[in-house]
Amino acid sequence: DVKVTQSSRYLVKRTGEKVFLECVQDMDHENMFWYRQDPGLGLRLIYFSYDVKMKEKGDIPEGYSVSREKKERFSLILESASTNQTSMYLCASRWAGNSGANVLTFGAGSRLTVL
Amino acid sequence: AQSVTQPDIHITVSEGASLELRCNYSYGATPYLFWYVQSPGQGLQLLLKYFSGDTLVQGIKGFEAEFKRSQSSFNLRKPSVHWSDAAEYFCVSGGGSEKLVFGKGTKLTVNP
Numbered sequence: 001d002v003k004v005t006q007s008s009r010y011l012v013k014r015t016g017e018k019v020f021l022e023c024v025q026d027m028d029h030e031n032m033f034w035y036r037q038d039p040g041l042g043l044r045l046i047y048f049s050y051d052v053k054m055k056e057k058g059d060i061p062e063g064y065s066v067s068r069e070k071k072e073r074f075s076l077i078l079e080s081a082s083t084n085q086t087s088m089y090l091c092a093s094r095w096a097g098n099s100g101a102n103v104l105t106f107g108a109g110s111r112l113t114v115l
Numbered sequence: 116a117q118s119v120t121q122p123d124i125h126i127t128v129s130e131g132a133s134l135e136l137r138c139n140y141s142y143g144a145t146p147y148l149f150w151y152v153q154s155p156g157q158g159l160q161l162l163l164k165y166f167s168g169d170t171l172v173q174g175i176k177g178f179e180a181e182f183k184r185s186q187s188s189f190n191l192r193k194p195s196v197h198w199s200d201a202a203e204y205f206c207v208s209g210g211g212s213e214k215l216v217f218g219k220g221t222k223l224t225v226n227p
Contacts (some may be wrong), residue, residue: 004158040124042205042219043159058214090158103149104215106158 003027006091006107013114019078021110023091030096032074033104034058034066037088046089049074050096081114088112117142119208121218128196129226136191136221138206147209148189150180153220154202162204165189176200201225 007022025032030051035043045058047066055066063085067075074093078085088111092104118141128134140146147166151159163174170182180191189206206218 040219043217045214048214092159102209103161103164104151104159106151106160108158109156111156 004091004093004105004107006089006110008110009108011110011112013081013112015082015114017081017114019081019112019114021076021078021089021091021112023074023076023093023107024072025074025093025105026072027093027105028071029093029105030071031094031102032068033092034064034074034076035090035092036060037090037109043090046076078112081112083114086112086114117146117208117216119206119216119218121204121206121221123221124219125222125224127224127226130198131195134191134193134196134200134223136204136206136223138189138191138218139187140189140206140208140216141187142208145184148180148182149207149209149215150174150178150189150191151205151207152176152202153205159205162191196223196225198225198227 004025013019033048034046037043044060046064049055049068052071065077088109090109091107094102094104120139149164150162153159162178163172165172165182173179178193203220203222205220208216
């Protein structure tokens with residue numbers, strides 16, 4: 001089974017801190033995604049990456065950046081955390097070929113609280 | 116623009132009752148359609164998917180969904196709900212774009 005591992009399940013940070021959320025997948029997937037999940041809003045795409053060193057903005061990229069130096073790892077960075085970034089963050093990956101048809105595999109999520 | 120609508124934010128059913136969760140999509144061609152389930156505090160897990168062919172698709176945990184082009188719908192069904200089915204369910208469309216479009220989810224509560 002494909003595994004997508006998010007190293008931090010729960011984080012508590014202070015306003016203005018730099019936050020790193022790490023995601024690692026073990027099945028050589030080209031595409032990786034970061035979503036944010038908030039009650040009533042569903043999942044919103046922050047950034048995605050087609051492949052190593054490639055990234056593209058999603059629907060809500062403001063206040064976030066990403067890094068994909070290795071194929072298996074996709075990091076989400078909050079340069080200066082704010083309280084409105086308190087949320088559940090979900091990482092996902094999939095094969096690239098015929099990508100619209102490919103199944104996303106999700107990590108368990110990282111719940112971030114910014115005080 | 117592509118969109119997915121789940122009209123029901125919250126549904127409550129009794130254990131053993133049948134279930135239908137509604138999903139409507141907006142897309143010019145036939146989209147790729149998925150249903151995912153999210154148990155509390157967890158990531159999303161694929162229940163089933165539709166790409167083409169037979170419009171009734173079977174998934175895991177006894178779920179099925181039917182694609183109806185004329186109604187732009189992809190409703191999820193289960194004949195008899197178990198308490199462990201309590202979760203949030205997401206309908207997702209994936210046609211024509213690298214990015215997927217998620218519905219806002221339907222939270223299912225199961226009463227004993």
